[in-house]
Amino acid sequence: xxxxxxxxxxxxxxxxxxxxxxxxxxxxxxxxxxxxxxxxxxxxxxxxxxxxxxxxxxxxxxxxxxxxxxxxxxxxxxxxxxxxxxxxxxxxxxxxxxxxxxxxxxxxxxxxxxxxxxxxxxxxxxxxxxxxxxxxxxxxxxxxxxxxxxxxxxxxxxxxxxxxxxxxxxxxxxxxxxxxxxxxxxxxxxxxxxxxxxxxxxxxxxxxxxxxxxxxxxxxxxxxxxxxxxxxxxxxxxxxxxxxxxxxxxxxxxx
Amino acid sequence: xxxxxxxxxxxxxxxxxxxxxxxxxxxxxxxxxxxxxxxxxxxxxxxxxxxxxxxxxxxxxxxxxxxxxxxxxxxxxxxxxxxxxxxxxxxxxxxxxxxxxxxxxxxxxxxxxxxxxxxxxxxxxxxxxxxxxxxxxxxxxxxxxxxxxxxxxxxxxxxxxxxxxxxxxxxxxxxxxxxxxxxxxxxxxxxxxxxxxxxxxxxxxxxxxxxxxxxxxxxxxxxxxxxxxxxxxxxxxxxxxxxxxxxxxxxxxxxxxxxxxxxxxxxxxxxxxxxxxxxxxxxxxxxxxxxxxxxx
Ligand SMILES: Nc1ncnc2c1ncn2[C@@H]1O[C@H](COP(=O)(O)OP(=O)(O)OP(=O)(O)O)[C@@H](O)[C@H]1O
Ligand SMILES: [Mg+2]
Numbered sequence: 001x002x003x004x005x006x007x008x009x010x011x012x013x014x015x016x017x018x019x020x021x022x023x024x025x026x027x028x029x030x031x032x033x034x035x036x037x038x039x040x041x042x043x044x045x046x047x048x049x050x051x052x053x054x055x056x057x058x059x060x061x062x063x064x065x066x067x068x069x070x071x072x073x074x075x076x077x078x079x080x081x082x083x084x085x086x087x088x089x090x091x092x093x094x095x096x097x098x099x100x101x102x103x104x105x106x107x108x109x110x111x112x113x114x115x116x117x118x119x120x121x122x123x124x125x126x127x128x129x130x131x132x133x134x135x136x137x138x139x140x141x142x143x144x145x146x147x148x149x150x151x152x153x154x155x156x157x158x159x160x161x162x163x164x165x166x167x168x169x170x171x172x173x174x175x176x177x178x179x180x181x182x183x184x185x186x187x188x189x190x191x192x193x194x195x196x197x198x199x200x201x202x203x204x205x206x207x208x209x210x211x212x213x214x215x216x217x218x219x220x221x222x223x224x225x226x227x228x229x230x231x232x233x234x235x236x237x238x239x240x241x242x243x244x245x246x247x248x249x250x251x252x253x254x255x
Numbered sequence: 256x257x258x259x260x261x262x263x264x265x266x267x268x269x270x271x272x273x274x275x276x277x278x279x280x281x282x283x284x285x286x287x288x289x290x291x292x293x294x295x296x297x298x299x300x301x302x303x304x305x306x307x308x309x310x311x312x313x314x315x316x317x318x319x320x321x322x323x324x325x326x327x328x329x330x331x332x333x334x335x336x337x338x339x340x341x342x343x344x345x346x347x348x349x350x351x352x353x354x355x356x357x358x359x360x361x362x363x364x365x366x367x368x369x370x371x372x373x374x375x376x377x378x379x380x381x382x383x384x385x386x387x388x389x390x391x392x393x394x395x396x397x398x399x400x401x402x403x404x405x406x407x408x409x410x411x412x413x414x415x416x417x418x419x420x421x422x423x424x425x426x427x428x429x430x431x432x433x434x435x436x437x438x439x440x441x442x443x444x445x446x447x448x449x450x451x452x453x454x455x456x457x458x459x460x461x462x463x464x465x466x467x468x469x470x471x472x473x474x475x476x477x478x479x480x481x482x483x484x485x486x487x488x489x490x491x492x493x494x495x496x497x498x499x500x501x502x503x504x505x506x507x508x509x510x511x512x513x514x515x516x517x518x519x520x521x522x523x524x525x526x527x528x529x530x531x532x533x534x535x536x537x538x539x540x541x542x543x544x545x546x547x548x549x550x551x
Contacts, residue, residue: 054439059442080443085436085440092493092495092496093496094493101432101436102433105429107426107428107429108432109302160443
C-alpha cells in the first residue's frame with residue numbers, strides 16, 4: 001500500500017464549547033493543528049481531552065466551529081485509536097477476525113480479505129504471527145497494539161490517538177515511535193492525547209495543555225516548563241498553583 | 256419452481272426410499288422445508304443476537320407474538336396465520352423498547368422486563384376475553400408451534416422473510432458487529448450506529464414472527480439464542496462461531512420436526528426443536544469441558 005504524501009488536513013477548533021448536563025466540559029477552546037503535525041494534547045484526568053476528540057469526530061453536541069481543511073479535493077481517511085474498547089473477552093474472535101470486522105465489507109466469518117494487508121499492519125506494531133490469537137485473550141498492551149494496527153488500514157491522512165501508550169512496554173514504545181515517524185513521513189496529521197509528558201517532549205512537534213480551557217499551546221520544549229505543567233495539573237490555574245507547589249503528583253509530572 | 260413441484264419431487268424421492276418414508280406426506284414435506292428455510296437464518300442471526308447481548312430481547316419479542324395473535328383474532332384475521340397483527344404488534348413492541356432504551360437511564364434488561372410483562376398481561380387478558388370465540392387448540396398451536404399445519408402461505412412468508420433478512424444481514428454483518436464493539440470507532444469508519452441498531456431490531460423481530468408458526472411464541476426466541484450459545488462455547492474463531500451456529504440451528508430444526516413423527520411421539524414441534532437445540536448445547540458444553548478443562 002503506498003501512502004499518499006502530504007495529504008494530512010489542518011484542523012481548526014474555534015471557540016468550541018461543550019456542556020453535558022449542567023457541566024461545562026470544554027470552554028472556548030480554540031486550537032489549530034497544522035497539516036502533518038504531531039500535535040499532542042495533555043491535561044489532567046477529566047480535563048476534557050477525550051471529549052475534545054469526540055467533538056472533533058462529530059459525536060458530541062458542541063457549540064463553536066471545528067473545521068478540517070483537507071489539502072486535496074475531498075476528505076481523506078480518518079483513523080481513530082480509542083482510549084479503550086469495552087470487550088467481551090469470551091467472544092470467539094481472533095485478532096484477524098477483529099481487523100476484518102473493522103476494515104472489510106465481506107462478512108468477517110468468511111475469513112480475512114488478504115488484499116487489505118492485515119499481516120503487514122500487525123507486523124508494524126510488533127504483532128507479526130499473532131493474527132490467529134484470540135483477541136479476548138490478549139494482554140492489555142497487545143490489545144493496544146492491535147488497536148494501533150487497525151488505524152493503519154487503510155493508510156490514514158489524519159490519525160486521532162487517545163492515550164495510545166498507556167499499556168505499552170518499552171518495545172511497544174519504540175514501535176509507537178517508529179509508527180509516528182512513518183506516519184509523519186507520509187504527511188499524516190497526528191492528534192495525540194497523552195499523559196506521559198516525557199514522551200510528548202520527545203515526540204510531539206506541538207503541544208496544547210487542556211483543562212476545560214486551553215492553558216497553553218506551543219512547541220513542547222517551551223511549553224512543558226515546570227510552571228506550565230503545575231498550572232495545568234492543579235485544579236485552579238495559577239493563583240492556587242503557588243500554594244500547591246508541594247503537591248508530589250504535579251512535581252513528578254513536571255520533572 | 257412452485258412449492259407444489261418441489262413437494263412432489265421430495266415425495267417422489269421418499270416413495271423411492273431415498274428419504275425417510277414419512278416424507279411421502281405432503282404436510283411433513285412442508286414442515287421440513289420450513290425448518291430448512293428458517294433454521295440457518297435463525298442460527299446466523301443468532302450469532303449477532305448473542306454478541307450484541309440481545310438474548311432477552313429476542314425472547315421478549317417472541318412472547319409479544321402471543322399478544323399479536325390475540326389482537327389478530329380480535330380484529331378478525333384468520334386463526335391460522337394472523338400475520339398483519341403479528342408483524343404489526345411485534346414491530347411496534349420492538350421499536351418501542353429500543354426507542355425507550357435510548358432515552359431512559361434504565362438498563363435494557365429492566366426495561367425489557369417491564370415491557371414484556373405488560374405485553375403478556377395485555378395478551379393474556381385479550382385471550383381470556385376471546386376465550387368463547389377460539390378453540391383451545393389454537394392457543395396451544397400459538398404457544399408451542401404446529402409445524403404440521405404449515406401451508407403454502409406460511410411457507411411463502413418464511414421464504415420471503417428468510418431471503419430478505421439474509422440479503423441484509425450478510426453485507427451488514429461486520430458493521431452490525433462493529434457497532435456493538437465500540438460505537439465511536441464504528442462511526443469513524445462510517446457505520447450509522449443508531450440506524451443499524453434499529454435495523455437489527457427489525458430483522459430479529461421479523462424473523463421471530465415468521466417462525467412463530469413452527470416453534471411457537473413461548474420458545475421462538477430460544478432458537479435465536481441456544482444454537483449461537485452452543486457454537487460460542489466451542490468455537491475459536493468467528494468463522495467457527497457462525498458456521499457452527501448455522502449448523503446447530505438447522506440440525507435442531509430438522510430433527511425437531513422429523514423425530515417426533517418418525518418416533519410417533521406426541522410432542523409439539525416447538526418443544527422438540529428447542530429440546531434438540533438444548534441437547535446440542537449440552538454436547539457443546541461437554542466437549543469444551545473435555546478438551547479444555549476449567550479455564551473459564
Ligand atoms: N456523557 C457525559 N455526561 C456528563 N459528563 C461527562 C460525560 N462524558 C464525560 N463527562 C465529563 O467530562 C469531563 C471530561 O471527560 P474526558 O473523558 O474528556 O476527560 P479526559 O481528559 O479524557 O480524562 P482522562 O485523562 O481520564 O482520559 C469529565 O469530568 C467527565 O466526568
Ligand atoms: Mg480520556
